[in-house]
């Protein structure tokens with residue numbers, strides 16, 4: 618390893634960040650805006666920050682990214698598990714790549730060890746082509762969401778000011794911290810009426826997490842409620858594309874700016890997918 622790479626590695630170790638390529642987007646409560654954030658984040662990162670993005674729909678219950686993008690829901694991971702090349706099931710949308718239907722992972726139970734290893738190898742290989750792999754999950758705490766969180770170097774936890782969303786966000790953080798010691802949480806407060814409201818919600822969560830778990834969480838961004846978002850969704854458009862000056866779009870851009878500024882450490886092989894499959898007991 619050369620001096621520069623070594624220096625970077627030291628820096629990263631000090632800051633406690635690992636390879637920041639894999640970002641899992643999760644929430645305690647469903648319906649808080651994960652998928653909308655994910656598609657707009659992917660769009661801005663790709664088109665304004667020239668990052669290569671792979672967005673994965675890991676929503677196990679109701680995979681729905683394809684409802685926001687004009688992608689073909691029948692082209693998905695199931696085809697890949699069935700033998701189609703991974704590159705052929707990845708689709709392009711608005712400047713970034715999309716992999717649908719990770720819910721098909723359950724079918725792997727029927728595959729032998731060699732086939733599972735070749736699936737993992739392909740996922741690791743293809744992930745290397747991207748600056749970021751963004752994983753949109755379903756709300757709640759199930760085994761698969763936990764696995765993605767544990768394997769990711771970074772997780773964006775989304776909540777809204779609604780008390781139940783906040784309680785559930787805390788419950789999610791508590792579970793994964795207590796079970797696995799995982800603590801790379803970055804918080805996004807969505808559907809806020811004012812900046813102050815978002816800040817107040819974050820402060821409450823931060824204090825609770827500090828008091829009961831003894832760890833620090835970080836505020837990544839506050840996103841406003843906007844009528845332009847449901848409007849854009851109805852027309853199968855992205856709010857960031859259709860309304861570039863909307864406050865929601867501007868706030869997503871700020872998050873992208875923060876993310877894009879983080880110096881990427883040397884791309885050590887993280888074995889992300891191997892971890893995912895191990896955690897899921899495949």
Ligand SMILES: Nc1ncnc2c1ncn2[C@@H]1O[C@H](COP(=O)(O)OP(=O)(O)OP(=O)(O)O)[C@@H](O)[C@H]1O
Nearest residue numbers: 647648649650651652653756808841842843846847
């Ligand atoms: N900032 C916002 N302003 C207005 N409406 C919003 C905002 N964010 C999300 N919504 C609306 O909230 C609803 C849920 O959004 P979304 O599907 O992105 O949530 P989710 O967390 O992915 O849900 P699930 O847990 O079911 O996957 C949608 O109808 C969406 O239009």
Ligand SMILES: [Mg+2]
Nearest residue numbers: 651652676754
């Ligand atoms: Mg969703």
